[in-house]
Amino acid sequence: MDETRVLPGNDVGWNTGTTDEVVARHDWSGRDTLAVTVVTAAAQLRDVDAVDLPPLSETIDPDALCQLFAPLARAPATDGGTRGSVVPSRGRIGFRYAACDVTVWADGTVIVKSA
Structure with a gap:
């Protein structure tokens, strides 16, 4: 059975099939930090409030x-003006947090799986 949940400021999908995971997309222009997105996604996976997780x-x-x-x-403007587009960094990092395996991608994708 699949279930989709949405968290404020982030699109989060929850897959409750054979593997439990939450996939969140961090909003770089939003007020929450990437760290908040990680904690919120982990809380969603564990079905607890974010304040109940360790720092x-x-x-x-x-x-x-x-x-x-x-x-x-x-990036340089293509219209001769001064405006350009934001160029994100590249790569990913993985770590274990709150009994979850977390992978954060440079594009803001956060994948949290049960450890």
Whole structure:
């Protein structure tokens, strides 16, 4: 059985088939940090409130995580003006948090699976 849930500011899908996982898309222009998206997705998977989970800082530096994947620079404008598009960094990082395996991709995709 599949179930989809939406969290404020992030699109989150929950797959309750053979593997439990939450896939969240971080909104870089939103007010929440990437760290908040990670904790919220883990809470969604574990079916608890985010405040009931241990601090993310016990596992990984939240500021470093946010800085690692924050959009880095602006691409040159194609219209001769000064506006350009945001160029995200590349890559992924994985870690274990709150009995979950977490993978964060540079595009803001956060995948949380039961460990």
